[in-house]
Amino acid sequence: xxxxxxxxxxxxxxxxxxxxxxxxxxxxxxxxxxxxxxxxxxxxxxxxxxxxxxxxxxxxxxxxxxxxxxxxxxxxxxxxxxxxxxxxxxxxxxxxxxxxxxxxxxxxxxxxxxxxxxxxxxxxxxxxxxxxxxxxxxxxxxxxxxxxxxxxxxxxxxxxxxxxxxxxxxxxxxxxxxxxxxxxxxxxxxxxxxxxxxxxxxxxxxxxxxxxxxxxxxxxxxxxxxxxxxxxxxxxxxxxxxxxxxxxxxxxxxxxxxxxxxxxxxxxxxxxxxxxxxxxxxxxxxxxxxxxxxxxxxx
Amino acid sequence: xxxxxxxxxxxxxxxxxxxxxxxxxxxxxxxxxxxxxxxxxxxxxxxxxxxxxxxxxxxxxxxxxxxxxxxxxxxxxxxxxxxxxxxxxxxxxxxxxxxxxxxxxxxxxxxxxxxxxxxxxxxxxxxxxxxxxxxxxxxxxxxxxxxxxxxxxxxxxxxxxxxxxxxxxxxxxxxxxxxxxxxxxxxxxxxxxxxxxxxxxxxxxxxxxxxxxxxxxxxxxxxxxxxxxxxxxxxxxxxxxxxxxxxxxxxxxxxxxxxxxxxxxxxxxxxxxxxxxxxxxxxxxxx
Numbered sequence: 001x002x003x004x005x006x007x008x009x010x011x012x013x014x015x016x017x018x019x020x021x022x023x024x025x026x027x028x029x030x031x032x033x034x035x036x037x038x039x040x041x042x043x044x045x046x047x048x049x050x051x052x053x054x055x056x057x058x059x060x061x062x063x064x065x066x067x068x069x070x071x072x073x074x075x076x077x078x079x080x081x082x083x084x085x086x087x088x089x090x091x092x093x094x095x096x097x098x099x100x101x102x103x104x105x106x107x108x109x110x111x112x113x114x115x116x117x118x119x120x121x122x123x124x125x126x127x128x129x130x131x132x133x134x135x136x137x138x139x140x141x142x143x144x145x146x147x148x149x150x151x152x153x154x155x156x157x158x159x160x161x162x163x164x165x166x167x168x169x170x171x172x173x174x175x176x177x178x179x180x181x182x183x184x185x186x187x188x189x190x191x192x193x194x195x196x197x198x199x200x201x202x203x204x205x206x207x208x209x210x211x212x213x214x215x216x217x218x219x220x221x222x223x224x225x226x227x228x229x230x231x232x233x234x235x236x237x238x239x240x241x242x243x244x245x246x247x248x249x250x251x252x253x254x255x256x257x258x259x260x261x262x263x264x265x266x267x268x269x270x271x272x273x274x275x276x277x278x279x280x281x282x283x284x285x286x287x288x289x290x291x292x293x294x295x296x297x298x299x
Numbered sequence: 300x301x302x303x304x305x306x307x308x309x310x311x312x313x314x315x316x317x318x319x320x321x322x323x324x325x326x327x328x329x330x331x332x333x334x335x336x337x338x339x340x341x342x343x344x345x346x347x348x349x350x351x352x353x354x355x356x357x358x359x360x361x362x363x364x365x366x367x368x369x370x371x372x373x374x375x376x377x378x379x380x381x382x383x384x385x386x387x388x389x390x391x392x393x394x395x396x397x398x399x400x401x402x403x404x405x406x407x408x409x410x411x412x413x414x415x416x417x418x419x420x421x422x423x424x425x426x427x428x429x430x431x432x433x434x435x436x437x438x439x440x441x442x443x444x445x446x447x448x449x450x451x452x453x454x455x456x457x458x459x460x461x462x463x464x465x466x467x468x469x470x471x472x473x474x475x476x477x478x479x480x481x482x483x484x485x486x487x488x489x490x491x492x493x494x495x496x497x498x499x500x501x502x503x504x505x506x507x508x509x510x511x512x513x514x515x516x517x518x519x520x521x522x523x524x525x526x527x528x529x530x531x532x533x534x535x536x537x538x539x540x541x542x543x544x545x546x547x548x549x550x551x552x553x554x555x556x557x558x559x560x561x562x563x564x565x566x567x568x569x570x571x572x573x574x575x576x577x578x579x580x581x582x583x584x585x586x
Contacts, residue, residue: 006478008480009478009479009480012480013395013479013480015387016387016388016390016391016395017391017395019384019387019388019390019391020387020388020391020392020395020396020405021405022384022388022450023388023405023408023409023412023450023451023454024404024405024408026408026412026447026450027408027411027412029423029427030415030419030420030423030447033422033423033426033427033431034419034422034423034426036426037422037426085322086322086325086326087326089318089319089321089322089323089326090322090323090326090327092319093319093320093322093323094323097316097319097320098323106323106327108574109327109330109331110326110327110330111570111574112330112334112567112570113330115501115504115505115508115566115567115570116333116508116563116566117507117508117509117510117537117562117563117566118508118510119508119510119537119538119540119541119562120333120337120508120537120540120559120562120563121333122541122544123540123541123544123555123559124333124336124337124559126544126545127544127552127555128336154329157326161326185309185311185312186312186316187311187312187315187316188311188312190315191315208414211414212414214416215414215415215416215417215418215419216416216417217416217417217418217510217511218510218511218537218541222541222544222545245416245418245511248418248419248421248422249418249421249511249514252421252422252425252514252515253514253515257430265422266422266426269418269419269422272416272418272419273415273416273419276411276414276415276416276419277411277414279414280407280410280411280413280414281407281411283410284406284407284410
């Protein structure tokens with residue numbers, strides 16, 4: 001009896017340990033498969049053609065990914081300009097100003113927004129936001145980068161709110177009491193004491209929110225009009241664009257496995273993977289100062 | 300002079316509070332608006348027939364039964380893989396792992412896994428499960444892809460739940476002669492169960508609503524019959540909503556809103572269950 005128990009315990013402990021490392025294994029596997037299917041693109045398409053201005057893969061064999069990069073960039077910047085002030089404003093309100101009952105209502109509501117499928121937001125975007133913006137701004141089509149930015153802003157807000165709120169919440173109460181004792185008003189305390197003390201966490205919140213926005217696929221694909229044109233001026237915010245994620249989602253279903261087009265789409269996936277890796281490593285290097293926050297950002 | 304300064308401080312305070320409150324209100328109104336709008340527009344489409352029949356006339360009529368069943372299968376499939384693996388990984392991190400370089404590597408990997416774009420998961424699933432392991436476009440491939448995507452949420456929430464069990468519980472159990480595993484299984488997991496369940500449901504909620512990871516791994520436009528085995532492809536609610544709102548011309552608007560409503564209902568129910576479990580556990584907790 002004693003013996004079998006020990007033997008079982010040994011096996012279970014090993015299994016648990018192996019599971020512990022599963023996350024590492026999956027990150028490596030994902031990177032490996034992206035490289036395996038994406039790197040041949042570099043051999044098949046010259047680098048100068050890959051970083052050219054025309055994405056017209058089906059008939060023209062033009063695999064320039066610059067329009068897609070700029071498309072992702074402009075939509076994400078727009079989303080950031082919307083999500084950062086609103087996300088941080090909401091976090092400050094929830095953590096510092098709202099009465100307790102209000103907090104109990106707001107937190108689950110923001111979480112709910114985070115749980116709404118992006119395809120539902122894209123769907124409402126098509127039916128409600130797109131016609132509305134077309135009429136409001138008097139532009140030929142409502143399917144624009146700006147429409148995508150609005151939806152992405154909404155998708156990034158819950159991430160920013162929950163991480164920033166945790167950071168503000170983690171500031172010791174003594175700091176605030178000290179400031180009040182010195183005669184500071186509540187607003188001065190928030191602005192000059194609490195917020196600076198939580199700044200690293202707020203920075204993490206912004207980075208993770210923006211990381212979320214870069215990677216969003218369905219909502220963006222449905223409302224940005226899917227036109228792979230170079231988007232560099234501010235005016236292109238109000239014309240159709242196409243992001244990297246949308247390109248993969250829209251075209252992968254129609255390419256034959258192993259073709260150049262297939263490899264280039266995986267190459268774009270690789271670029272996205274590396275961007276998210278960079279954002280998350282940067283964000284977690286800030287986060288690791290306080291461990292609790294590192295756990296909370298995932299939940 | 301002093302008076303003016305104080306007035307100034309009060310004014311800034313009122314302006315600042317006003318601004319921040321205004322932003323919070325502007326953030327919350329669209330959330331409530333979205334849900335209410337879909338409830339109102341979708342409700343007329345809901346009928347027993349809509350929920351229990353196949354689509355016909357090129358999706359323009361009939362119901363959405365295969366999409367509902369498909370999402371159900373995918374969610375179950377995702378749970379089968381990600382729940383045991385995620386909880387085991389959480390147990391390792393909370394009960395066994397030393398605070399060293401390797402553990403930090405695991406944590407960074409989890410954070411990165413959580414940040415990888417969903418469409419990249421789709422590519423990975425296509426490369427590994429569909430093509431390399433030859434599972435084909437199937438429920439199995441899609442569930443495996445979704446479960447890797449769900450893993451970080453389950454690991455991190457479960458770990459937090461396990462860690463919140465006081466250390467003294469473990470000490471007492473071990474001092475009474477229990478082995479480490481017995482302590483974990485009978486004491487720690489039992490106490491952390493509500494937290495683990497909450498994390499599990501929130502993770503699966505995300506999986507149920509995702510479209511991009513199943514686009515090329517398991518979802519199909521239309522199936523004349525329900526899938527018979529895990530190696531069959533399936534329809535799914537989020538993908539179906541995407542298809543009927545972008546790919547089908549002259550699609551009746553009512554069916555679109557009805558589909559959105561069913562999907563939201565699926566997701567919201569899971570969200571509410573998770574919230575209820577969490578708040579009830581918090582109220583009952585004695586430590």
